[in-house]
Amino acid sequence: MAHPVIVRGKRQFWDQEDKGKKLPIIKTDPAYIAAAEQVNRINAYMAPQQITGCKHDGFIRIFNHGDQDGFAYNMGGRLYSKASGVSYQNMEKHHRHDMRINGEPVVELDIRASFLTILYAQRGIAPDPSIDPYTFGLIPRAVIKAWIAMTLGYDRFHSNWSDETVEKLGGEGIDLRKEYPIDIVRAAVIDEHPILHGWPNSTVRWQNLQYLESSAIIDAVEVLGLRHGITALPLHDALLVQRSNIDTASEILADTFREHIGVVPVFKIKDRWPEKRK
Template sequence: MSEQNTRDLKFRHELYPGSAALLALSEDITASVLNHEQATGRRQRHRRKDDLNSFRNAVAVIVANLAYSFVFPGSGSGALILPLGHPRSTASLTQPGFGKALKSTIDALEAIGILHLTMPDDAFHAATVAPSEVFRREVFSRGVGHSDDFLRRQVLDPICMTRRDAWKRRHPCIIPVSDDAARYREEVRRLNAWLADADLSYVGADEVDTGDRLMRRHFSLPSHVKDIRLAYGGRFFGGFWQPMRKQLRRHIRIDGEEIAELDYGQILPRLAYGLVGTMPPRGDLYGFGSSLAGNHYRPAVKKALNAMLFSSRPMRAWPLEIADGLPHGVTVGKFRAALIDRHPALAPLLECGVGYDLMFQESEVIGGVLRCCMDQGITALPIHDAVLCATSSVSAVQTIMLEQSRLVSGHSIPVGVEVLEEEEECSPLPVFVPAMTPSTTTIHLP
């Protein structure tokens, strides 16, 4: 971590030199490494043709990542997380040059002054690499500094699955071959092809890589589930717009237009009501209990309700982030009682881990929205339970979102609209609350 409390950046295997200048720099560095090995005797035998091609690929991807880390730093520290044989990483093992030979490649790049390697203190953390000042100067002297300098190849599986261990660390899971897996992969590939051709731009003063559009669907296997299925989690991750703060998103343009953000209101509890085949009550679903009333406590109440939906066992105490936001004395037991009093129909779903099922339904709703938007020629950018679209498409996208939520949950979930204008203040539009009809969808509880 840097002194500015910034975070290390994730190494991106899809990055590759996309311009003649950056590709030439990669080739020059490759030649320097080969000459260094020969001059110092670090390597006794020449690489075979396939090994040499893998080595060139690894150097090109590493060079692209190092350059990207300071051309488009975002909130990053400039250091890149690069697992070197780390047990929780599988992405590196599938890419040419990123297997057992990666450590020697990194050592060689450090030896010729291209990067700095920092090894972890224990087996539970990954190594990091950071560009050297010599490398930085070389990149800028060659005119590299634009989105077009980087190519983004879809080399990783469009879908992935992880499971948390007892220490809350994520471990990758092998996805079984299935018709669902093939369908989800094809849907993500279609979305990525659509976004690659979309007219997206950024008119703000910040350095933003509008070419960063690759999406990936992340599934989460709950710790209490033994059968590996693509039926938990499933949110869409990726794209330059997702990590941006809202005040910066207002500078995004789709087809040259200002944009709006459309998001589902209180989607997880509403999907929970769909799961039990009951209509949700009117009003704020996160508003209940006299001691919990008011907007001041609403964020913590939302987190507490979601925690009870995601927990697979009876909760004994609140996590610190929830406890700090609730009034003093509101224990898990008292909150549970207030929750059941407000939402008696949801009592069977509490503390049985159903939240992962609900998140999957949420991802299916957004997936349906994206498919319909593509079919109608509308560019929509997903942000978990929301989408961004051009202001001229708001009405059409809102209609699509209402219909897709009805198909999944049995009732239309309210959709809020906020136009992200260039003025200092954003202009919210009223939340559209549709007339609700009883659910006819039958979904088996876990």
């Protein structure tokens, strides 16, 4: 691929439309060369694989905050699927019923509470498989997960629920603004996870967490493909793999996560896709 890596600047607005300004790249930078070569190796392996039931025309890796001090291809950095249409990463979940890798149905290997796990790992705390970090008290799991996701994608505590989150949970029968005021949810989550108390003043931000996560994911994709002949499609904090390969994929992703983050995450395996919302 001619342009396997893209660098974007810091977002100016906190919404999904603002991706950050695309920045020029110095292609002699060793960090750029290493990132681009890895993406090209992955794309070369993927090219002859039969991926059906979705759109996928190769990967690009997008780094963020390229105009900020300290940028060294170490912020953001997820793999994004290029597609002539809606890619497998952006398709509605119920359509994954139809996805096949080399003729076999896919399952999703999901990292539970990925960003939160990385935050705890930086304090030397490994996740407890018996404890769901999103389940405690009387607040629904989906509400707690939504607050943590909103917070770790921002640089301070939100004063209101986002319209997108309200709409999403409204589809699950939850009236966020009426039933779960954000200040009450914030207090409950911080009481359970004191590590989040100082988030507004933290030197760690979403782009740092995402870089660590993406490095583990991308290395796993490369190792699975080039060393084991197993096709794994990255889904940000998860992998889509053939059902018959789930054990090997779990083992390799555990290894790469440990290498980059220092702990083994808790995995969830999803093979029952939701029905289309009516």
